[in-house]
Amino acid sequence: MTTRRGYAALILTTVIWGSTFIVTKLLLEQVAPLQLTLLRFVIAFIVLAPLAARQGFHFKDIFKPVFLLFGLTGTTLYFAFQNLGMNYTSVTSTSLILAIVPVLTSIFAVIFLKEKLTRQLIASIGLVTVGMVLVALSSGQEEQGSNPLLGNLLIFASGLAWAVYTIQGRKMSGDYPALVMTAASTGAGVLFLLPFAGWEAAVVGLPHFNAAGVAEIVYLGLAASALTMFLWNYALHYLPASIAITFVNLTPVIGVASGYILGENPPLLKLAGGALAIAGVFFSSRGAKPAAAEETGK
Numbered sequence: 001m002t003t004r005r006g007y008a009a010l011i012l013t014t015v016i017w018g019s020t021f022i023v024t025k026l027l028l029e030q031v032a033p034l035q036l037t038l039l040r041f042v043i044a045f046i047v048l049a050p051l052a053a054r055q056g057f058h059f060k061d062i063f064k065p066v067f068l069l070f071g072l073t074g075t076t077l078y079f080a081f082q083n084l085g086m087n088y089t090s091v092t093s094t095s096l097i098l099a100i101v102p103v104l105t106s107i108f109a110v111i112f113l114k115e116k117l118t119r120q121l122i123a124s125i126g127l128v129t130v131g132m133v134l135v136a137l138s139s140g141q142e143e144q145g146s147n148p149l150l151g152n153l154l155i156f157a158s159g160l161a162w163a164v165y166t167i168q169g170r171k172m173s174g175d176y177p178a179l180v181m182t183a184a185s186t187g188a189g190v191l192f193l194l195p196f197a198g199w200e201a202a203v204v205g206l207p208h209f210n211a212a213g214v215a216e217i218v219y220l221g222l223a224a225s226a227l228t229m230f231l232w233n234y235a236l237h238y239l240p241a242s243i244a245i246t247f248v249n250l251t252p253v254i255g256v257a258s259g260y261i262l263g264e265n266p267p268l269l270k271l272a273g274g275a276l277a278i279a280g281v282f283f284s285s286r287g288a289k290p291a292a293a294e295e296t297g298k
Contacts, residue, residue: 006238009231010247018254020224021091022261023216024083031207033083036217038190038197039207041075043221044229045186052183062191066172067184074165074229075189080196081158089151092266095255096135096274097155102281103128104163112167115240120283127280134273138266166244169236178233186229252278 027036049057061067086094103124109115135152172181209217235244252274259266 003238006235006244007247009235010239010244011250013228013231013235014247014250015254016224016228018251019258020220021086021094021255022258023220023224025086025091025262027213027216027220028083028087030209030213031217032200032204033087034080034193034197034200035207036220037076037079037083038193039217040079040220040225041186041190041193043218044225045183045190047222047226048179048183048186048230052177052179055177055179057180057183059187061180061184062187064184066168067181068188068191070165070168070172070181071185071188071190072192073161073168074185076192077161078158078165079189080193081154081161085151085154085158087151088147089155090148090264090266091259091262092256092264092270092274093135093148093152094155095252095259096270096277097132097152098159098162098255099252099274099277099281100128100132100156101159101162104159105166108163108167109170109240113170124280124283127283128277131273131275131277131280134276135270138270138273166236169233170240170244173233173237178237179230181233182226182230186225 024036031039049059062071082094082098103121106115106121107125110117110121169181176184207213232244256266256271256274
């Protein structure tokens with residue numbers, strides 16, 4: 001039952017995340033990237049903190065080194081790099097580049113969690129590498145971004161941050177309730193974001209939202225941040241990192257589809273590279289088994 005709940009949490013998380021690319025791209029027309037990241041997680045923290053308090057969360061938990069690092073990677077770096085990158089590249093490129101996160105996580109799991117390095121993982125790394133080369137070669141054909149190369153590099157950096165965050169979550173899941181982990185990391189992320197978003201506001205000014213923008217930022221803060229970050233950490237209590245991260249494979253598919261709504265028409269080479277990378281990720285997950293509940297301490 002607990003394993004099924006873990007899978008259900010991952011499926012819902014991935015579907016919501018897949019919809020955020022188009023919402024973020026639309027919001028970037030009204031608000032600068034770092035301010036958007038800050039607003040998103042201020043809303044999320046306001047919702048999460050009182051709920052987490054019922055499970056033992058205290059505001060001082062934010063300042064624990066383990067949660068400061070957790071918030072830095074999973075909130076500040078991942079989303080800041082992603083929003084900055086989407087300012088320069090397309091929804092399609094963002095979705096396809098982030099498709100490699102599962103393989104990055106598997107590599108880190110081998111290094112830090114001592115998970116087994118399999119032939120499947122080695123082969124998948126090769127497929128993903130070739131796929132990303134094709135995506136990079138097609139970036140010159142991109143018309144939806146002002147600086148695709150810079151944007152794509154920032155998106156790749158965000159993927160690295162999320163892979164590290166996932167490994168951290170797996171190591172911590174037996175020590176803290178999922179809701180406490182989520183609230184503390186969100187609060188820590190907000191602290192790191194404050195000075196940078198403040199600097200950005202001083203340079204480019206404060207945002208001016210229309211009615212649609214208000215609804216979009218609330219959606220990102222509530223569903224795509226508070227709810228999904230809790231579901232993600234909840235799933236990690238019952239599933240290994242290598243299984244959990246493979247569900248993110250659905251996210252780039254949804255993201256590419258949403259790109260068409262914005263009028264993006266990616267070249268065939270880019271789609272072929274993305275498909276190859278996603279195939280490599282699925283290949284790496286074949287034969288993996290869920291973690292037993294006792295392994296998580298839950």
